[in-house]
Amino acid sequence: MRWIVFLIFTVTFITIGHIYAHVTEHPSTETENFQFIAHHEVSELTSGQGALKFKVLYMRDHFPPEVVSAIDKAHGGFDVDRRDGKGETYFALPEVGIIQISADLKTTRLIETPDALKKANAHYTTVWVTSAGTPYLSFPANDVGKIFTTTMEGKLVHTLEAPDAMTDFKHQAVNTYFKEGGKFVPTGITHIDGMLYVTTGYSDLDYVLGAKLTSLDPLEASWYPLAFGGKGDEPGEFGTGHHITVPYGTNRLDASDRANAEIERYSPDGTYLETLPLIKGSFPCSIDYEAGYAVVACLFGPNKEKGAPLYILEGNNLVSTVMLKEELGVETFQHLHGAVIRKIGGKLYIIAQSWNPGDIIILEQVM
Numbered sequence: 001m002r003w004i005v006f007l008i009f010t011v012t013f014i015t016i017g018h019i020y021a022h023v024t025e026h027p028s029t030e031t032e033n034f035q036f037i038a039h040h041e042v043s044e045l046t047s048g049q050g051a052l053k054f055k056v057l058y059m060r061d062h063f064p065p066e067v068v069s070a071i072d073k074a075h076g077g078f079d080v081d082r083r084d085g086k087g088e089t090y091f092a093l094p095e096v097g098i099i100q101i102s103a104d105l106k107t108t109r110l111i112e113t114p115d116a117l118k119k120a121n122a123h124y125t126t127v128w129v130t131s132a133g134t135p136y137l138s139f140p141a142n143d144v145g146k147i148f149t150t151t152m153e154g155k156l157v158h159t160l161e162a163p164d165a166m167t168d169f170k171h172q173a174v175n176t177y178f179k180e181g182g183k184f185v186p187t188g189i190t191h192i193d194g195m196l197y198v199t200t201g202y203s204d205l206d207y208v209l210g211a212k213l214t215s216l217d218p219l220e221a222s223w224y225p226l227a228f229g230g231k232g233d234e235p236g237e238f239g240t241g242h243h244i245t246v247p248y249g250t251n252r253l254d255a256s257d258r259a260n261a262e263i264e265r266y267s268p269d270g271t272y273l274e275t276l277p278l279i280k281g282s283f284p285c286s287i288d289y290e291a292g293y294a295v296v297a298c299l300f301g302p303n304k305e306k307g308a309p310l311y312i313l314e315g316n317n318l319v320s321t322v323m324l325k326e327e328l329g330v331e332t333f334q335h336l337h338g339a340v341i342r343k344i345g346g347k348l349y350i351i352a353q354s355w356n357p358g359d360i361i362i363l364e365q366v367m
Contacts, residue, residue, distance in 0.1 A: 046366050047327035052293075052312050052320035054350060056328055057364035063099075063108050067360070070096045074358025077124040077286050077297070077338020078351055081152075082248050083135065089340060089351055092122035092139055098154050105342070105349060105362055114156040117141070117148045124243055124286065124338065128191035132216050140186035142202055147186055149219065157219045160196070160211055169209065169227040177205050188244040188286075192251055192268045196221060199229075199255055201241035206231040208241060208255060208270070228270035233260055236272030243286035243338070247294075256284045258299060263287055276316055282309065288340040295350055297339035308336040310352060324352070324361065332359035 046053045060068050070093045078091045087103030097113025122139035129135045136157070138149045147160040162184030169175055178184075188199040196211040210226030213219070229238050239259025246253060252273065253266040261284060263276040278284050283299035296311040307325025311318055324333035337355035341348060348365040 043329065045328050047322045047324070048312065048320040048366075050320060051365075052348070053366040054322050054328075054348075054363040055366050056330065056361060057349065058105070058362040059330070060360055062362065063360065064110060066096050066110060067093065067099060067108070070094065071360055072357045074353055074360070075337065075355055076122050077243065077353060078288075078340045079125045079127045079137075079245075080288070080290070080340050080342065081127045081135065082290070083129065087342070087344075089342070090125050090127060090137055091338075091353070092117065092125060094119065094121050098137065098150065101351065104344065105351075111154040113154050114148075114150070116146075116159070117150070117156065120144045120146070120148070122148075123186070124188050126189050126191065126245075130213070130216050130219075131194060134216070136219070138189050138191070138196070140189045140198065142185050142187055145184040145186070147189055147196075147198065158221060160221055160223075163209070163223050167223045168225060169207075169223075170225040171207065171227045171230070173230065174205065174207055174209070174227045187242050188255070190244045190246050190253065192246055192253070195224070195226070195268060197244055197253055199238075199241040199244045201238055201258065204231065206238045206241050208244065208253075208266070210270070226270055228266065228272070229255070229264070235275055236264055236266070238264065242284075245287060245289075247289040254287055256286055256296075258283045258285060263296075278311065279318075282311070284311075285336060286338045290341045291343040291348070293341055293343075293348065295339045295341040297336035297352060299335050299337065299355070307334050308354075310336060310339055310350060312341075322350070322363065324354075328363075330359070330361060332357050333361070 046055050048054050078089050081088045089101040092098045097118045098111040100109040120141035121143045123142040126138045136149050140147050145162045149158040163178050165179045185202040186198050187201045190197050194213045198209045207227045208229045210224040211221045212224040213221050238257050242258045243256040255264045257264050261278045261280050261282050265273040281302040284296045285299050286297045294313040298308045301309045310322040312320040324330045333354045335355045339352040350363040
């Protein structure tokens with residue numbers, strides 16, 4: 001029986017005239033520790049509803065010149081190190097490598113990155129921790145069909161290669177796909193209790209594939225028979241399985257089903273649990289959770305001329321819609337690709353990335 005979690009749409013429409021954000025650019029400053037700080041004057045335009053209105057805090061000139069020079073081609077997303085006492089945000093850009101945003105969002109650090117990862121497109125980033133308490137960063141590289149895992153300081157410790165014709169998954173459709181030479185195109189990755197879960201939505205496969213850790217020292221993993229999802233529009237199937245995450249403090253898998261405008265939810269063994277439907281036509285790329293809220297970055301909105309929305313959820317209810325292009329005047333945010341939400345000092349912040357063109361922005365809740 002399919003269980004659908006219905007959203008309560010409590011959106012108040014606010015009309016804003018043709019006013020655009022103004023940014024006074026200042027050069028980023030490099031310190032000996034490869035950290036960068038920039039100061040800005042930004043518009044006081046706001047977007048959102050109720051207590052969840054946001055304004056621009058930082059734009060691309062807050063980041064080091066290496067990031068600025070590469071951000072136009074960005075096609076990825078973020079993750080946050082939510083371990084106690086941490087809070088740093090990580091992402092990666094081709095030819096730049098791994099980038100760390102400080103927990104207070106004020107500084108940025110470029111992390112030395114292995115060439116194989118630096119030359120690839122890290123479609124998303126995942127922070128995860130082994131049962132021994134060791135943290136890692138994993139990057140699904142959709143363009144080269146590999147998953148790179150590094151230490152938090154960028155040392156490459158494992159590369160998960162594509163499944164081959166001899167890999168045995170429990171779904172015959174998956175086995176046939178690889179035996180017939182189908183491409184492995186990973187779009188997202190996450191971890192629960194020694195299992196890695198990989199979405200493959202940029203291919204005709206569109207299953208979530210499982211890989212199991214076989215050693216912690218050295219770190220090793222191999223493909224596992226687990227596979228679930230598949231292409232379709234039935235409960236638990238994908239139009240495009242894009243990003244996958246585990247809401248912090250849970251053992252639930254949440255996968256962004258872009259074409260079907262849904263978040264599909266599963267247990268760690270791949271059992272379908274429920275679907276969280278979003279507004280049709282919104283194409284959710286990613287979802288991230290913190291402090292009782294979630295942020296959904298959408299490729300499109302129902303009205304494509306207005307640019308893509310950021311949806312803010314409280315529980316399963318849509319409580320605010322942030323329009324970066326239409327209401328905050330940030331023209332590069334026609335398409336969103338990834339976003340994370342942070343709570344710092346009693347305020348919510350959103351770090352978002354656009355695609356085609358790529359850009360990066362940090363929003364601050366208006367109190």
